[in-house]
Amino acid sequence: MFRKPVMGKTTAAAEGDVVVLLIGMRVNHFWAVHQWVPVMLSMFRMLNELARNPSRGLLSRVLLTGSPRTYYVVQYWESKEKLYAYAKSPEMFHHRAWAVVNRKDRAGKMRGHVGIWHETYIASKGSYEAIYADMPPIGLAAATGVLPLEKRGRYAADRFAHRSAGAEAEKTG
Template identity: 40%
Template sequence: MMSEVIPERVTADVDGDFVVFRIGMRANALWKVHRWLPVFLAMPRMLSELEADPESGLLGYQTDFGVRHVTMTQYWRSFEDLREYARDPDGEHLPAWQRYNQEFGSTDDVGIWHETFLVREDEYEAVYNNMPPYGLGDVAELIPASGREETAAGRLGRSSGEDAAVTESGTVVTDE
């Protein structure tokens, strides 16, 4: 189901620190479906498990599909929550991780990767204009991007927000 477009300029506001975790899979040998499909199918089981447990720490996620790859961006309450889930012997992830290493890790048929970013409170910025909730804006509180929140530097606390390079009418502002 498609979310409603928010017909204004807004920014994401998260209370406290959080984690951005990007994870992906790449089918290096597309014709070897039997090699990459089990890896691909493991993620929906993990997501179902996480969504069923509001205390897991997963705040939300988005998935992007390409011809050879799948990339997921996840937002977590803390690194500890993410790590606890990854190492839970009773969860879906640890057996899938072990299976990948045992069955697929030594071949080049399918690759996996991840990146983890620890984000401190007030050390991020985002803006969405005429968009449905997306990315961080899908898991955070959305507030108007006005006043100090008008510019990237303002959202990061490095200006008053009066340093907009382009006005609402599209006029470019210069220092001259």
């Protein structure tokens, strides 16, 4: 899908905390297609499930490859609570997929053919900033929308100060 660039300098319209999930897989043995293809297809199935139900909290995602062996998704979530709720919900595919992984692992059937991983980060309000120049919305901007750079400050220090000032005003107000 081609997205038209937003001309000029912009910043992400994010407010509050930002939840970022990195999740991926590594193909350890290419010949073990029966082991790694189901893992890859499971990820796509989960992303499609989340896309059909935006109230679950996934704001945006970007699929990336680190090498011919490593694939991952950067995900932006509304909150850690919504991320946890999705992961634990028996009605959602993640719950079943993780149960299969655990059964295979206990039975010794994973045999190192495919690796899986995830990392979750919560960037508190006032601890992140973003700038985009002549870019379509990507990353955090795709998740939250864009604002003209002037709304948050020309320099990174200004954008951090904007967020920090807002956080201080909330504490005192």
